[in-house]
Amino acid sequence: MSSLIIIVIIVAILLALGSGLIGLTRGGSAGSDKMFRSLVVRVALSLFLFGLLMLSGYMGWIEPNVVIMDGTIDK
Amino acid sequence: MTTATASHDTHHGPEKGLMRWVKTTNHKDIGTLYLWFAFSMLLIGGALAMGIRMELLQPGLQLMEPQFFNQLTTMHGLIMVFGAIMPAFVGLGNWLIPMMVGAPDMALPRMNNWSFWILPFAGGLLLSTFFMEGGAPAFGWTFYAPLSTTFAPDSTDFFIFAVHLLGFSSIMGAINIIATVLNMRAPAMKLMDMPLFVWTWLITSFLLIGAMPVLAGAVTMMLTDRNFGTAFFDATGGGDPVMFQHIFWFFGHPEVYIMILPAFGVVSHIIPTFSRKPLFGYSSMVYATASIAFLSYIVWAHHMFLTGMPVAGELYFMYATMLIAVPTGVKVFNWISTMWRGSMTFETPMLWAISFVFLFTIGGFSGLMLGIAPADIQYHDTYFVVAHFHYVLVTGALWSIIAATFYWLPKWTGKMYNESLAKIHFWWAVISVNVLFFPQHFLGLAGMPRRIPDYSLQFADFNFISSIGGFAFGASFILFTYIVFDCIRNGKPAAARPWEGAKGLEWTLAPKAQYHSFNTPPSRELIESESQHS
Amino acid sequence: MSEKQYYIPEGTYWPIIGSIGITTLLVGFANQMHGVSWGSSVMVLGFAITVFMLFGWLGQVVNESVNGKYNDQVDRSFRWGMSWFIFSEVMFFAAFFGALFYARTLSVPWLGGADNNVFTPELWNGFSASWQQIAFSTPGTVLQSGTAISIPTELVAATGLPALNTILLLLSGVTLTFAHHALRVDKRNHVVGWLIATIALGVAFLGFQVVEYGHAYATGLKLTSGIYGSTFYMLTGFHGFHVSLGVIMLTVILFRVQKGHFSSDNHFAFEGVAWYWHFVDVVWLGLFVFVYWV
Numbered sequence: 001m002s003s004l005i006i007i008v009i010i011v012a013i014l015l016a017l018g019s020g021l022i023g024l025t026r027g028g029s030a031g032s033d034k035m036f037r038s039l040v041v042r043v044a045l046s047l048f049l050f051g052l053l054m055l056s057g058y059m060g061w062i063e064p065n066v067v068i069m070d071g072t073i074d075k
Numbered sequence: 076m077t078t079a080t081a082s083h084d085t086h087h088g089p090e091k092g093l094m095r096w097v098k099t100t101n102h103k104d105i106g107t108l109y110l111w112f113a114f115s116m117l118l119i120g121g122a123l124a125m126g127i128r129m130e131l132l133q134p135g136l137q138l139m140e141p142q143f144f145n146q147l148t149t150m151h152g153l154i155m156v157f158g159a160i161m162p163a164f165v166g167l168g169n170w171l172i173p174m175m176v177g178a179p180d181m182a183l184p185r186m187n188n189w190s191f192w193i194l195p196f197a198g199g200l201l202l203s204t205f206f207m208e209g210g211a212p213a214f215g216w217t218f219y220a221p222l223s224t225t226f227a228p229d230s231t232d233f234f235i236f237a238v239h240l241l242g243f244s245s246i247m248g249a250i251n252i253i254a255t256v257l258n259m260r261a262p263a264m265k266l267m268d269m270p271l272f273v274w275t276w277l278i279t280s281f282l283l284i285g286a287m288p289v290l291a292g293a294v295t296m297m298l299t300d301r302n303f304g305t306a307f308f309d310a311t312g313g314g315d316p317v318m319f320q321h322i323f324w325f326f327g328h329p330e331v332y333i334m335i336l337p338a339f340g341v342v343s344h345i346i347p348t349f350s351r352k353p354l355f356g357y358s359s360m361v362y363a364t365a366s367i368a369f370l371s372y373i374v375w376a377h378h379m380f381l382t383g384m385p386v387a388g389e390l391y392f393m394y395a396t397m398l399i400a401v402p403t404g405v406k407v408f409n410w411i412s413t414m415w416r417g418s419m420t421f422e423t424p425m426l427w428a429i430s431f432v433f434l435f436t437i438g439g440f441s442g443l444m445l446g447i448a449p450a451d452i453q454y455h456d457t458y459f460v461v462a463h464f465h466y467v468l469v470t471g472a473l474w475s476i477i478a479a480t481f482y483w484l485p486k487w488t489g490k491m492y493n494e495s496l497a498k499i500h501f502w503w504a505v506i507s508v509n510v511l512f513f514p515q516h517f518l519g520l521a522g523m524p525r526r527i528p529d530y531s532l533q534f535a536d537f538n539f540i541s542s543i544g545g546f547a548f549g550a551s552f553i554l555f556t557y558i559v560f561d562c563i564r565n566g567k568p569a570a571a572r573p574w575e576g577a578k579g580l581e582w583t584l585a586p587k588a589q590y591h592s593f594n595t596p597p598s599r600e601l602i603e604s605e606s607q608h609s
Numbered sequence: 610m611s612e613k614q615y616y617i618p619e620g621t622y623w624p625i626i627g628s629i630g631i632t633t634l635l636v637g638f639a640n641q642m643h644g645v646s647w648g649s650s651v652m653v654l655g656f657a658i659t660v661f662m663l664f665g666w667l668g669q670v671v672n673e674s675v676n677g678k679y680n681d682q683v684d685r686s687f688r689w690g691m692s693w694f695i696f697s698e699v700m701f702f703a704a705f706f707g708a709l710f711y712a713r714t715l716s717v718p719w720l721g722g723a724d725n726n727v728f729t730p731e732l733w734n735g736f737s738a739s740w741q742q743i744a745f746s747t748p749g750t751v752l753q754s755g756t757a758i759s760i761p762t763e764l765v766a767a768t769g770l771p772a773l774n775t776i777l778l779l780l781s782g783v784t785l786t787f788a789h790h791a792l793r794v795d796k797r798n799h800v801v802g803w804l805i806a807t808i809a810l811g812v813a814f815l816g817f818q819v820v821e822y823g824h825a826y827a828t829g830l831k832l833t834s835g836i837y838g839s840t841f842y843m844l845t846g847f848h849g850f851h852v853s854l855g856v857i858m859l860t861v862i863l864f865r866v867q868k869g870h871f872s873s874d875n876h877f878a879f880e881g882v883a884w885y886w887h888f889v890d891v892v893w894l895g896l897f898v899f900v901y902w903v
Contacts, residue, residue, distance in 0.1 A: 246694075250694060257689060284693055291704075
């Protein structure tokens with residue numbers, strides 16, 4: 001569940017970044033505004049995601065990546 | 076020093092001397108360089124194919140060691156795909172797209188120069204592997220791990236770098252075409268006014284930018300597996316050789332459409348011209364091209380039905396593959412409907428275009444057969460596959476390039492080629508190519524494996540026929556070379572619009588298109604009267 | 610329309626110099642890998658030619674741009690070119706992320722017997738299909754390339770240096786946004802300050818990354834540590850390479866800001882580099898999440 005939330009936020013970050021790229025491509029003052037706004041959104045979301053990650057790790061909602069994966073074989 | 080600003084010097088011509096070709100930022104010069112490069116690579120790759128057919132003329136080892144035979148098949152594939160077909164289409168795109176969208180040149184001319192001038196170096200790097208210790212790469216053009224990692228000669232590292240360079244060049248070419256179409260297009264031309272060659276190239280560019288970096292990633296992993304002890308494709312370290320095939324074909328399947336979509340575009344120009352009718356179903360052609368491009372990204376594992384995959388995966392990739400037949404069918408029926416009740420004439424470009432429709436469809440159908448997962452168990456890695464992709468790439472992609480050459484040669488040179496010689500060349504090529512590749516269907520269905528220098532006796536007759544066809548087809552390019560040179564040297568002056576039914580902005584230019592195509596954007600009236608749809 | 614006139618740049622030798630440089634670099638590299646004595650010197654020569662080309666070519670473009678030769682259309686062509694170049698970079702990283710996901714969710718569990726429940730224990734006695742410690746329990750294993758697998762004695766922890774580096778890079782995104790804002794409201798002094806902060810954070814990130822690599826190598830996590838080591842180093846390595854490029858580009862932009870090349874409504878080079886930096890930043894976030902956590 002928590003990994004799902006994390007992935008959703010990552011997708012949102014990618015969308016903001018992509019929208020910034022569209023602004024960059026468009027150019028002019030409208031494009032420039034769009035790019036700047038998207039990038040602000042992406043920075044804010046990234047900071048939020050990092051905080052969430054640290055919190056989830058601290059609270060034990062997610063585990064870092066060391067899980068043994070061949071559980072099926074011995075049982 | 077002169078500044079080559081098209082606006083304040085409309086008669087600005089090419090620089091003098093050889094350095095013109097090195098420094099040039101002109102789309103026509105660069106297109107010409109691309110086309111000549113592609114043609115020389117075609118001849119080199121063709122010479123390798125002659126070696127292959129010579130060895131296969133009779134059963135038994137005739138001329139060469141099996142290892143050298145493998146080098147020939149590998150290098151033939153790589154040279155033809157990356158050296159001949161792709162650069163030829165980029166050359167056509169360079170020459171034609173600025174003229175077709177009413178622009179003076181490409182959007183990023185210096186980068187355009189670089190994307191060509193990387194090619195001779197990359198090609199040289201690739202060819203140099205023949206002269207290295209251990210010989211050229213011999214693992215097939217698909218370079219599957221571990222053949223290309225653990226068991227490959229040292230020259231493989233040079234091959235890897237050649238692929239990096241070729242990919243870099245293709246990506247720059249694609250970026251340039253996107254920027255040209257979207258930014259240099261005449262302001263009065265809407266997207267749905269664009270000729271189909273422009274549309275298909277625009278969509279191909281997206282395929283190139285999506286697929287070529289993945290190939291770069293794959294060969295980079297190969298490089299580190301070979302030299303730095305990584306384990307991407309090595310099960311001992313937790314990697315997987317099958318993963319190589321997934322990454323390779325994620326590039327490889329879009330690559331197939333990279334080589335055929337511009338061909339669709341070329342044919343969609345020639346058939347309306349000689350049928351003297353507007354293209355049937357213009358917008359459906361555009362949507363079909365886009366659908367094919369989208370589907371090409373999600374069907375890659377149909378090349379891997381026999382490498383191990385869950386049944387659900389096999390079913391998904393089979394059905395998704397079948398789906399591609401729908402937009403492709405739309406295209407074929409549109410071409411036929413364009414010809415329907417047209418006042419058709421059969422000049423050389425039209426002959427090539429019609430035989431394209433016919434022979435490409437054969438290749439498409441054998442592709443459908445291969446896409447059926449249970450049947451593929453029989454066909455996989457046999458000569459049936461060889462016959463299939465040669466029908467698609469030789470009588471498909473290469474056919475359209477030759478058709479384009481005859482169709483636009485008057486615009487490139489201002490002169491007319493020799494029509495009767497060109498017709499002889501066409502019939503020679505179209506008969507010999509079928510003698511060459513059609514028997515390979517039978518060989519494959521009977522079980523002859525591909526990439527094999529020797530074969531069982533029951534395959535002898537068809538191989539003999541196929542080889543004879545191969546030699547004849549190879550020889551047809553001597554005539555082709557003569558026709559092109561003859562046109563450049565002795566051709567009669569051509570009209571600005573040498574084909575009666577031809578439409579398109581390129582025909583409004585001088586008979587030999589001027590150095591900078593459109594210095595002022597064409598008007599809305601001109602664009603409408605030259606548009607492909609009714 | 611502001612662009613009644615089309616602009617076509619004059620020819621230069623930079624492209625052919627670039628081709629020569631890159632080819633020299635690659636030929637040298639390949640020979641160096643094969644243990645040929647002149648390999649590394651040819652490689653350095655090729656690198657020098659390539660750098661010379663980059664400075665020469667881009668310098669010429671900057672000059673032409675400053676001298677007002679370019680019009681709006683050229684500006685848009687550069688924007689399109691830059692955007693799609695970055696997209697091709699995204700696809701390049703996608704290949705390596707794809708390898709990471711494929712190995713972690715498919716091939717490593719398969720090696721551990723998932724899906725068929727038979728093969729692997731018979732093939733390799735004591736093989737353990739765990740992600741970070743692939744082949745932990747099979748000391749002495751040799752890869753097909755003949756390299757001995759290096760077995761790490763310690764796992765990479767997600768907290769500690771990686772978390773610190775994430776903070777550094779995220780903060781650099783914040784400072785860059787401030788610089789961007791300052792440029793948009795024409796406060797050049799602020800732009801310079803925030804840019805210097807961004808560059809400093811980027812350099813600090815690279816420094817800590819070197820420390821992290823040193824630590825990992827000391828505990829035996831190397832390129833030769835199986836698929837985990839391979840994906841870890843290739844992803845972070847290519848990312849570090851891009852951060853280095855970004856730092857160099859930001860430095861160039863810093864000098865250009867000081868020279869007054871940009872105005873509040875015309876600063877494509879700044880925007881392009883800024884977006885590149887944000888892209889590199891997001892790639893790291895993806896790395897941090899997928900390599901260390903999810």
